[in-house]
Amino acid sequence: MKPFLFLLLGAFSLSACAQSPAPGEGGETPGPAAPAAAAPVDPGTPEGRAVATIRKLNPRVEVDRVAEAPIEGFREVVVSGQVLYVSDDGRYLLQGSLFDVEKGRDVSQDGLAQVRRELLATVPADDRIVFAPEDPDYTVTVFTDTECGYCRKLHQEIDEYNRLGIAIEYLAFPRMGPASPDFAEMVSVWCARDRRQALTDAKDGKRVPKRDCTNPVAMHYDLGQRIGLTGTPMIVTEQGIQMPGYMPPAALREALDQIAAEG
Missing domain, CATH: 3.40.30.10 (Glutaredoxin)
Structure with a gap:
């Protein structure tokens, strides 16, 4: 469990490093705000329990996506570019690639690709x-x-x-x-x-x-x-x-x- 704890604790610090400097710090003027994280979910649902499990480890971490996982009884959660799987009761957590042997591909990348598309779509052409x-x-x-x-x-x-x-x-x-x-x-x-x-x-x-x-x-x-x-x-x-x-x-x-x- 230690590698995952390190991942989540590091996720917030990476995000914090990325914030716009205040005026006068380094001379840069802050630009547009970063895109918001995923919308709040009902805490009584499997999605809500999955988010609560992640936030037990880091209350300030941004969850970009939570949805039904390709494996029964789990939710798929995208956090800071990482794909995690949380059991529907919120007790168990898995990290790592989820490989569909029949299809011959890493299906854990599907949700992450969707998050990338959505976040990149928020960047104006200018x-x-x-x-x-x-x-x-x-x-x-x-x-x-x-x-x-x-x-x-x-x-x-x-x-x-x-x-x-x-x-x-x-x-x-x-x-x-x-x-x-x-x-x-x-x-x-x-x-x-x-x-x-x-x-x-x-x-x-x-x-x-x-x-x-x-x-x-x-x-x-x-x-x-x-x-x-x-x-x-x-x-x-x-x-x-x-x-x-x-x-x-x-x-x-x-x-x-x-x-x-x-x-």
Whole structure:
């Protein structure tokens, strides 16, 4: 049980780290509030008992989804990008992947994909930095950082992704955290008059003029934590599927074609 306790106790601290700094702390102006967690549930229901079980371990944790699980007698709960299973009486808790042998796939990812879709849908188009062909076949969301090597590699190939019909919509994830120079640089990028050029310059190691404005960087950072981000770049498909880190343009196109074919 200790690993799970650590997970839940850590879940709140990660979420707390992601909040917008107050004015005057680091110079950033807070952006839009992060999306709300799941709506309250009736405490007398299996869903309510599942949420109560989670909150016994951490009263302040955000539950993003609670629903019937693929296994009888359990509810599926999504917490900070993790999928957990709680018995309908609230007594037992399971963590880990749930693999359907007959279907040959990890069904625990279905609920998490739904949460990703719902949370990403709350991000306005104006809060994204978009590199897209005129009529893309696919659109992916990429949580990016200006300092990470594979984020830079992905951006160096942005023309090839676009040529292959893939639109890239960037969200910010300064992995060093809100108090870091990395965070401040990403604020400057999102506050630039030409965000696309500022992001390209930052990824090329060029100096980006320091700017401040109402910006979504803290909200993006919090969102990344909530959908289970473990490293950058994090590529998420329109279906809410997380891809395995950086993927070369041709490999990503092939994977997206396969997902579309599986329907």
